[in-house]
Amino acid sequence: MDQADIPALLSRLSSDEDAMRKMAVFKLQSSINDPAFADAFISSGGLNILRRLIMTTGGNTLAYSLQSLSRLLEVDMGWEIFEAAGAGELVERVVELIVTHPLVNILRGAMSILVAIVSHPQSSRGAIKIPSNFGFRALKPAIAVYPQFFEMVVSQLNSADHALCANALMLLNALMRDAISDTGKSDTGKVAGTGEEWPKFIKRLQDLGVIRAAYILMQSSALQDLAHPLLEFQALTKVLLKKWREVSVDLEKPDHRRALKGLHLSSAPERKEHYGNGSRVEELAENGKKGSRRHNPEKWRRLGFVTESPAYEFDETGFLGMMDLTDYVRKYEDGFQKLLLEQSSRPLHERCPFARSSLAVTMILYDHFEVDKSDVEDAKNYLILDGMKNYDKVFKPLLLQWSRLHGASLQAFFRLWKATGATRDDFEKVEELVRILVEQVVGQAPRTKDVSEVEEELAEFEYNRLRELQMELLELTFEDEWGQHLLQVREELKQEALHFVKEQRVRCLLQGAWFPKSVQYKSSMDNGYQNGPRSSKTSWRFVKLSHNRRWLHYADFPSPTTKDPPLDDLGEKLDVGSISSVLSNVSAAGDDTSSISSGSTLRSPSKTQKQNPTKITIMSFVPVEDDKSESSKRRQVERPILTLIPTSHSLASDWLDGLLMLLSQTPITAETNKLLALAGEYGLKIRLLNVRLDDGYGGPPEGAGVVPSREGLDEDYYYEVLPSRHARLPNSIQARVGFPEILG
Template sequence: MSNSVFASSSRTPISAGTNGHTKPALVPTNNVTTADGVTVRTRIEPTLTVDDVVKQLCTSLHIQEPPSHFALRDESDELVTNENLRKKIKNKVNLKLVNAPGREARETAEKLRHRNDRNIKLTLFSLQKFIREEAFAGEFLSHNGLDELVDVINTTSGNTLAYALTAMQNLMDLDYGWSTLDHSFILRVVEILSSAQSLVNVCRPATAILKKLVEADPTSGMQATGTNMTQSGSVNRYGFQIVFEQMRKERGMLETVVNRLGSADTAMAQYSMMLINSLLSHANDAWWDEFISELERLNVRKAVVRLMSLNTIEDLTSCILDFQANMLRVTYRKKTTLVDPETDESHAEALHAIWDCAKLDVSLDADDQPLKWRKIGFYTEDIVQEFSEVGVLGLECLRRFVEGDQDFPKMLLEQLSRPEERRCPVAKASNEVVELLSEHWAIFGSGYSTSTTFQPFFLDFQKVHNLATRFFIRMWSDSGAADGDFTRVVALVRSQIKSALRRENSRPWHEVESDFLDIEYRAVRDRQMKELELEDDLLSKVPVRNLRAKLYKESFEFVRQQRTQCLLQGAWFINAIPASSPRESVRRPSRPWRFMRLDAGLKYLHYVDSAVKFPVRNGLEDLPERIDISMISEIATGTCAPPPNVLRDQNDLPPTSSLVPSPLSFSLLSAHEGSLADQIAPDQSRWADWTDGLNMQRRDGGHVSSKETAGFVQALTEIGLKIKLLDLSGENVEIPSGLVAGPPPMNTDYFFSDLA
C-alpha cells in the first residue's frame, strides 16, 4: 500500500510502513465521510489522481465494491477532479466518499421512473446540482432520464415543479442532450409562465428555459463553429420562431412577462428582462412586426423606465443597458422600413388616421392636381417618397403627434391662413425632428449601443419627438421664417435638442419639458451662434450626417474586433473579494493572481490562479480551469475590493473598516450560480477591454460598459469623417444640403449602361 494516503477511523491516523511496522501519521489535512456516516482523517498526497485516492480509500475502509463505483465530493457536493484535487487538499476541505456520477445518474433515472411523493423532491433536489456534470449528464440521458424529467414537469406543481425546472435549466447549460424537447414541452413552459399564480421559484427557471430555447437557433450554432448546426442531435434547432409560435397560443403570456418587470423579487425581474432581451435580439422577419407591436402595446418601455428610477437596481443595470441597445436596433429597423400603404394595411390605416385628425378636405391646386398631403406640410403628394428617409418610425411619430393634440386642426388652419411662403411645413418638420433625434442618439444600426448610462428619454422617443416638433413650429413662427429658412430652423432645433437632452440619466422630465416649452427664440439663437463659432456648418448637412452614420458602424466593428483580440491574448487580474464580504473575515488569498484567456472558439474563458505572475505560454495548456461564456448573464462593474497586501500601495485595513469596491473591478455573474469570477484589472484600459469584450461575446448582450470604448468609437468616427471631408473641402467642392431625385421614367423602354 502506498504511503501517499493515510486513513483511519480512530482519532490517531496511522499508515502501513514499508518495513511492516506502524508509525504515527502526519497531521491529517482532510476529513472524509463515507455513506455510512463514518468519518476518517486522511493525508492525501497531492500528486495522486482522484482514482488512486478513491482506490486506496476503498482498500483502507475494506469496501468490497469496485472503486469505480465511488467518487469524492466536497461539502457543497462539487465533484473532486484531477484539476481541483490539489486545491481542495491545500484548503483542507472536508470530503465525502459517494457514488460515482455514472452510478448516481443511473439510480436517479430509476427513481424518477418509479417515483413517489416521499422521495421525488429529494431526488430532484440532488438532480439540480449533479446534472451540470458531463459524466452524470451523459449517463442520465442514456438511461432515458430526459423523458422522465419532462414527465415530472408535465405532471407536478409547487416546489416539486420548481426543482424539476431548475434541473432542466441546468441541463440546458450543456450544448447537447436536449435536442428532443418538442413543441408540447415548450407550450407547457409557456403555460407555466403565463399563470399569474405560479410561484416565483417556478417562474425563474421556466423563464430561463424559454430564454435558452430562443437563443438555440441554427445561426447561433453556425456562429460558434462556422458550420451548419441543424444536423441531427444539435440543440441549435429551436430559436425565436418556434418559441413565439407557442407563446401566441397562450393569451396574455407576454403581458405576464412584462408585468413581472415590476416584481418585488429582483431576480424575477432580471429573468423576465433577460427573456425579453433574447426575444428582441432573435426576432425573425416572420413575426417581427407582431412581436414588436405587442411589446409596444404593453408599454414595455415605460416598465423599463420605471426600473431605472429605482434605487436598488444594481443587478438589473446590465439588462437595462441591453434593452436600450435592443430598442436602438428596433428603432433603426423602423426608420429604415419604407412606408408602403399599397401593400401594408397598417401603413394605410396610420395615414388614414393622420388625415382624419387634420379634418381637412381634399382640393385641387392651380394645375388641377389633388391637394391633400401638402396641406399638412409635405412638399409633394408622393407620400412614399416623403417618408423615404424616416420610414415607419416617422409615420408612427407623426401619427402620435397629431393624435395627441386636440388643437392640431386649428394649428393647420392657422398655417393655411398665412401666405404660402410663410407656412410652416408641419409634417416635414415632424420628419426632420425624427432625423435630429436619430442623430442625437446615434441610431445608425451598428448592432451595439455605445451608451454607458441609462437613457430614459430615448425610451420615450415619441414623447420627446412631440415636444421637439412643437418647438420647431414655435421657432418657425417666432423667427418669422419663410420657405428658404427651413435649414436655419433645423439648426435651432438641433441646438435645443442637444441642450435639453443633456445629462439624460440624471435630469428630471419636467426640466426637459421646460427647456422645449418655455425658452425664448432669442436665447436659443444666441446659444446657437456661440456653437457655430466652434463647429463647421458643413457637419450638419444631410450627406455628411449619412457619411458619419456609415463610419460609425465601421468604427464600432473595428473596436469590437480589437476588444475580442484582447480576450484571445489574455491578461493577468487580481482575484478580488466581493464588497459585501465581512471585513473581519478577509484574508490575503494564497493565490491572489489569475490569468484569463478566451479560447479561439469564443466559448470558454480559460484561467489559472497563481501565487505569483509567471510567463503564460500561448494556447491553453497552462490554463487548466474554465468558465462557460454562455453561463455569464451579466458583467457587473465596481463590485469587489482587492484583498489585503496584494497591491504595493495598499496596507491592511483595521477590522472595523468596510471594503471599498475598486473602480477597476468586475464580476462575471450567472443567473443561477451567483458570481463565477470576481476580478480587478491592472489599469483602466485593460478593464475597458475585458468588460466590453465579454459583453460583446454574450448572445443577449449589446451594450458598452466603459466610457473609454464609447470614446474610441466616437473618436474613430470623427477622425474618419474629417479625413473624408478633406478630399472635398480641400477642393472647395460644394456639398448640397440634400439631393432631389428627378422624375421617374415615363415608360420601361430604357436600360442601364455598363460603366467601366
C-alpha cells in the same frame, strides 16, 4: 457529485416517494452545470426522468427540476429533450406554468427554459433536425392554448423579485429579437409563432405596457440584477427604430395608404382655405357650384409637404417618419388643426411646413440616439457594464419615450419658427437650433429625470440661451478646423483691442475730470458723517492730461465750473515719468471689496476699508535723508504725491486703467477687461462672417496645382518673394479675414 453516483441518483429521482425525489433533484441542480457530469447524466437516460418530473410533479420538486433543466441548457447540452417525441407537450407544460402558477421559484425556472428555447441558435451543435422546435415558432401551439401568455409575462416586469423580473425581460427580449430576425419569419414574411407581421406583433407587446415597464425599471435603483436584460431591451429598441426606418412608404400597402388618408382627414380639409389671394377661393367655389369635384391643388402642400407626392418625401425617414407624423396628429389633433388654420393666413413663404418639420425632428432624434451605431455601441456598453457601475453613461431611458420626445421637439420647432420670424429659406437654420436644443436638454438629462420634466424644459428653453449655445458650438467647430489659424488671429485681435481700449482710456484723461478733495458719507454705525466735518463744504480738484501725454495738470476749485478750465489755469502739474505705481481700492470684480495696485497686488480690506470711499493714489519715489546712517546719505522712498476720489465706478475704471496703460501696464478693472474681451470677440466674429463654409473643406480651387506651360519662354526671368507674417493661413481665409493675398 461524482459521476459514479449517477445510477443511484437516477434511482432516487424515479422513486415514488416525493421526499426522496425532492432531495435527489435538489442535489442534481447543483451538479448538472458541470459538462462532464451532464454528459454522463444524459447518457444514462436522465433526460427522460427529468422530463417526467417536470410534467408530473409540483412544489419544490417541480422548481428544482425546472432549474436543473435550465442549467443544463446553459452549458449547451440537453437540447435533445426538445427534439424527441412529446417535446410539444413539454413546451406547453412550461407555458402553462407561466400562465397559471403563482410560485416565484417555479416561474423563474420556467421562463429561463423558454428564453433558452427561443434564443437557441439554429447552428448550435450542427443542424437541428426539427427547426420548428426552437425559436418563436416552438411556442405557437402552446400560445394558442394559453392566449394570455404575453400578458402574464409582461405583468411579471412589475414583480418585486428581481430575478423573476430579469427572466421575464429576457424572455420578451428573446421573443422580440426572434420576431424581427430573418429566422423568425415564415415564407410569407410573417412571424412564425403568431401568424402576423412583426410590426403588429411589436405593437401588441407595446399595447401590453412593455415599454412603460422597462422605462420604469431603467430609472429605478435596482439595476444591478437587471442591467444586462435592460441594456438588451434598449439595444432592441434601436434595432426596431432602424428597421422601421428601413421600411419604405408604399401607397400600394393598405396600412400606409390608410395612414396618409387619416392624416389628411385629421387636417379638417372641409374648412374654407385661403391660398394667398381671393380669386383662387372664388374659382374653387365657382367649380363647386357647377358640380365638378376638383381636388384641392394644395392637398398635401398645405400640410407641410414640399410636393403633392408625399410618399417620396419619406425616403429618408421611411415608415418611422410616417409613424411619428401620424402619432403626433392623433395625440394633438386640435393643436394640429389650429396650426394649419393659423399658417393658412400667412404668406406661403412664411408658413412653417408641418410635415417637413416632423420628418426633420425624427431624423434629429435618430441621429441624437445614434441608432445606426447600435451594434458597435452595444458591444462597448456590455464591456462597460462588466467593469463599472456607472449606469448613467450606458442607459438612455428617454429613448423608450421616443413618441413623447418627438411631440415635444416638434412643438419646440414651431415655437422657434415663430420666435425667429423664420421663412421657408430659413428652415435648415431652425432645424439646427432644434438639434442643439435636443442635444442640450435630452443629451444632458440624467438617467432618473422624468420625461415630463424634459418636455417642460423643451417647451420653455429660452431662444437667447439657445443662440449662445449655437455660437459656442460654432466657435468650437472653427477651433477644430482652423485652431492654429484662429489662435494667431485671436492674438492679433487681442493686441488691436488692447490698443483700442488704451486709446479710449487715455482720451478720458486728455478730456479731464472733476474729483472731490474730501467725501462725506454715512456710516452704518451711526446716523452722522465720518471723514470730515459734517457741515463743511467739499472742495473740488480738476485733473487733466496734457496733449503730449507727459504731464498731469491739476488745480483745486471751490466747486465744479460749467466749462472745464484750460491747462493754463491748472497751476499744479505732475511728471508722468516720475510715477512709480498706482494704488487703488477699486475692485477687479466691480465692487469695493479689495484693494488693487498697479503691480496687480490684491490687499484684503478690513471692515473699515469696506466703508471708505473709492480712491486712486498715485505714488512716486521721493528722496529723503537717512539720519541713522553714519554718513548722511539720501535714499528713495515711495510716497503718495496725488490722490483722486472718483465719484463713480465707471470714472474710477477710466482713470485707474488709463493711468496704468499710460505707464504701459496691464489694466485690472472688470469693466476694462470686459470691454477688451468684447472687442476681441466681435472682431473675430466679424472676420469669420467673411469666411465661406467650404473654405478649408472643399480642397484647392479649380486649376490649382496645374504646372503652366513653358512654351515660348527663355531663361531670362526671376522670382520676387514677398514675406508675409500670415504664411500659414490658407489664401482664401487670409483674403476674407483681412490679410493680403500671398504673392510669389
